[in-house]
Amino acid sequence: MKNRFNRYLTYALASGISSAVVSCSNTKYLKQGQMLYTGAEVKIENDTLPKKEKNALKSELESNLTPKPNSSFLGLRPRLFFYNITKEPKKEKGLRYWLKYKVGEKPVLLSDVDQEFNRDIIENYSENQGYFNARATYDTISKNRKAEVIYTLRPGARYLISDVKFQRDSTVINQEIQKLTGNTLLKPGNPFDLDVIKSERQRIDNGLKERGFYYFHPDNIIVQADSTVSKNHKVELNVKLKDNTPALATQQFSIDKVIVFPNYNILDVKNGKYTIPVDKDSLSKYAYEDIYVIDPQHKFKPKIFDRALYFKTGDLYNRTDHNLTLNRLISLGVFKFVKNEFVVSDSLQHRFDAYYLLTPRELQSLRLEALGRTNSANYAGSELNLNWTHRNFFRGAEQFKAAVYGAFDVQVGGPKDANNIFRAGANAQLSIPRIVAPFRFNSSSAFVPRTNITLGYEFQNRTQLYTLNTFNASFGYVWKENARKEHDLKIIDVTYVSPANITPKFQEQASQNPYLQRVVDKQLIFGPTYSYTYTNTMLPKTNTIYYKGMVDLAGNLTGLLSGANAKEGKQKTIFDVPFSQYVKMEHDFRFYHKFAEKTSFASRIIAGIAYPYGNSVQVPYSRQFFVGGSNSIRAFRARTLGPGSYDPRTQKDTFFFDQSGDIKLEMNAEYRANLYKFLNVAVFADAGNIWLVNADEQRPGGQFSKDFLSEVAVGAGVGLRLDFSILVLRLDLAMPLRVPYYEKGDRWTFDRIDFGNSDWRKDNLILNIAIGYPF
CATH class of the missing domain: 3.10.20.310 (membrane protein fhac)
Known part of the structure; x- marks a missing residue:
């Protein structure tokens, strides 16, 4: 312990000495007579201004001063240091050029500062904020070849608006302007503010544009300020059309x-x-x-x-x-x-x-895509897609899309033999730019509402196990109220799953684990689904949100009318296939906070429940929830976590099946920062799990209970994101911090972390490779 403390102390002293050397060494590269500019400060001398108002004025003034000093971190200027120590490159490329001009930063000298110009900026800005008698001076403080400029502002009292007059005349445009005066931004008693005056001119222009004055411009409005008509630092404003306003601008078209x-x-x-x-x-x-x-x-x-x-x-x-x-x-x-x-x-x-x-646009397009992929469930594979698009199918801007695809996934490792997967299928969608319905749908949105009709088929083969044939079709509407709100209503959404080629190997396992039988049960799912999306993430705001809510009502009306009750043996069928009856809801809420242009915090909460009733005892496997993987809880492989505290290691199967649940709770948090240009880093934490509504003897601990919080899995990690604009390649390395299937009271794993142990690294470090951000 003592040796470790001495080693840490040595490192700290060395770091401190290095920092001091870096800090001092920047000035030794200056030429004779040069001084490094370290920044500017604005001091406001006025005893009558409230402290909050004075601080706001000081902050705005300092942000307008130029140039900005060299960037610093904890009092050091590492970018300036790299510029100074790197020799001048012979070419505008290569490591030396990159280090000096991309990583490094040219010194900002006192001679680069136009102090008279900055003084004028301070006085002009102050006057624009209502400090009509503002006067500023400046002085330079220098030491050890470093210089700071101090600007002193004596703003005087701030002028307030005493009265606002809108000039009247008999012209049509003036009459329309008078109708807009009730919502004026210029209020008696408020401080004089040039920015508010500009906003008022823009407000009047917007109002006139709504009244036929197409050729009008905000510059046609003048706001005259008169500070001589009253005392006690008051100013009267007179709003009028400029005398040289073009005749065309005054005409209502x-x-x-x-x-x-x-x-x-x-x-x-x-x-x-x-x-x-x-x-x-x-x-x-x-x-x-x-x-x-x-x-x-x-x-x-x-x-x-x-x-x-x-x-x-x-x-x-x-x-x-x-x-x-x-x-x-x-x-x-x-x-x-x-x-x-x-x-x-x-x-x-x-x-x-x-x-x-x-x-x-080109009315038709044909695109061939070849994809390679891997995931944390130890699968690697490829997919081939052929897509055809016609953007004017019936000459009414109807978009028709058709695709055929084939894909395979091969098991490349892992503790279980999960067998390989082959998929092939085709789908088609017709999107009509209006609501096709027996009723009239009027929308004043800037977005055209659409009627979508889809049809698809997929063949899936898990080698040595089974084959599934899946048919789906839907009819519904998508419409947007505005850029932030979108509705997606499917009047009917039908899925039919038919199994084939079930092998004795799978039948043997299914006999021992009845929940596996659900994977190959015939399924008929139909009913309406609705989702609502709200987002303002496209806005230039510090805090933005995203929300998507979904409800799926399968077989509800049919089950009610037929009197279906599977628990009492009254399960109804359609074409000899029991139809599914359940209610499913899911909510996805995300919050984003931007610290700087390329530094942000992102978080997400997902909560969902699927409840079977009437004609169903269980929710169809394809409609249940799953967690784990590159877009979920990244410390656990895809679909391997849950339900509840169920321990998948107790399975005696020779192959591993996806774990599913009826209830889902997931939380994610991620700090994102930019290292250099396209290279970004992230630190993240994920938590959550899935649970069952009804108990399952084959998966003990899987049912939702009052102890569900103790069964929440937690993971954390770091990631690299290569942002190439057209795509983001993401690499996330995560490890579990809390494992829900460990003994209760011993589920946190901090005391088991051992990066030096290769077996621990193999079992606990999960690398996720994906395209795009997880949320």
Whole structure:
């Protein structure tokens, strides 16, 4: 113990001496007369300003000063040190260039600081915040060839708004502005703030854009400040149109004709304009309802544009309908570029034509994908996919996707012989850009609602065990209220599973373990499913969230009408196959906190339950929950954990089966940081487990109970993420910290960690290789 303490003390002293050398050595590279700039401080001399207001002003002023000093860490400047010790490279590439100019950082000198410019910035910013009598001075403090600049601000009293006047006249635009004054951001008693004034100009512009003033601009508004009309540091504001406002900006426009070019090609543009028929005779033959669709080849049905376009002849222009139309045209998914132009057609009546110039995407595409993969369950394999897409299947922007695929997974190690897996199948989806229903569905969203019809088949063979044939079909709707909220309702979602080629080897194991028989039972699952997603992660906010909730109601109405009761022997069938009846819910909530541009904290909680009743005693195997693996609890191999405290090591099978459960609870937390460009690191912790609703004699400890918290598994680890923009390659190394199937009271494993033991490393260090982030 004493030797270990001495060794640690030596390391600490050496580290301290090295840090001091690094800190001091940066100045010795300076030339004669040069001084290293270490930063600036703004001191505010005003006894009447509240402390909170003074600190806010000081923070804003210091953030505006230039240049910024060399970056530092714990008082050291490691990037400057690497720049100084690296010799000048002969070429703009190689290790030396990378070390000096990418890792290193050029010294910021006192001579680089324009102190007069910074003083002007301080005074101007202060005046813009209402400190009209602000005056600033500066001084330099230097020591040991390092210099700091101190700026002293004497802001005086802050001016407050005494009154706000909106100039009146008889023009149409002024009358519309007067209608907007009730929501003004300029309030008497508030401090004068140039940023608020700019926001007020933008608010007025937004309001006028909604009232037909297409050519108006915020710069056409002027806010005059008069501090002479009152005393005690008050200022009166007068909001008015500028005298030189263009006449076009004051005119209220309405829509004349709406003309669509669905085959617009930028290569056909001549002299910056697209050749279009302008005479009424040429347009009349392309008329559809209230629009004109110039599509001589009839590639698109005109009614898709009638649904997407919000402008009609005679409508007053407004920005909301303008943006909604553009967004809906884009969300059709068939156009690569969407361009909009307004051309004045009648200046006296203040009318213009709306042109929509649409560049189609390639209507058909064929893609072949070859994938290689591995997972923590000791499988490696490959998959081949052939995908065909048609984006205008019935000329109404319907998207038809068809795919055929084949895949295999080979057992490459592990304590159990799980046999190899071969899969092959085909699926198709037709997505219609509207709600196909006997009722009318009106949506004012910028996103086109869709009706989705899917059909699929998969053949799965686990060698030496069994074969499964799975058929599925669904019909439902997807619609978005806005960019944050999405609904997915499947009116009917049907799955039929039919087993074949069940081997004696599997039958022998199933006779000893009845729960294995469920894997090869015939299954008929049908019913509605609904999911709701809310996310604001696309917004530039410090804290963002993601939530997805799902409910699956299988066989409920059929079971109720038929009087099914499997527990009492009244199990009903359809075509001699018992149908499943259960209720399933799952909630996935995620929280993200951004510390800096590439440093963040991410967390997730998943909770779910599937409850069988009526015609079912158990939830179908394919609808149960699983945990473990690269996107779950990473310290345990995929689908090997649970249920509850059940110990899978007690299995006598010669092969290993996925563990499933009816209840799921999972929690994850991850700290993410950037090391260099595409290289990111993470530290993470995962916890959770699955449980059964009903007891299973073959899996003791699997049923959910009041002691469920003691059966929560915990793991932690570190990871590397290679972010190549088009994909993220993730490598996570995790180890278990709490194992639920150990003896109760002895489930934490801190005292068993032994990195020096190869057997411990083999059994406890789990490497997960995956594409993308886990959540």
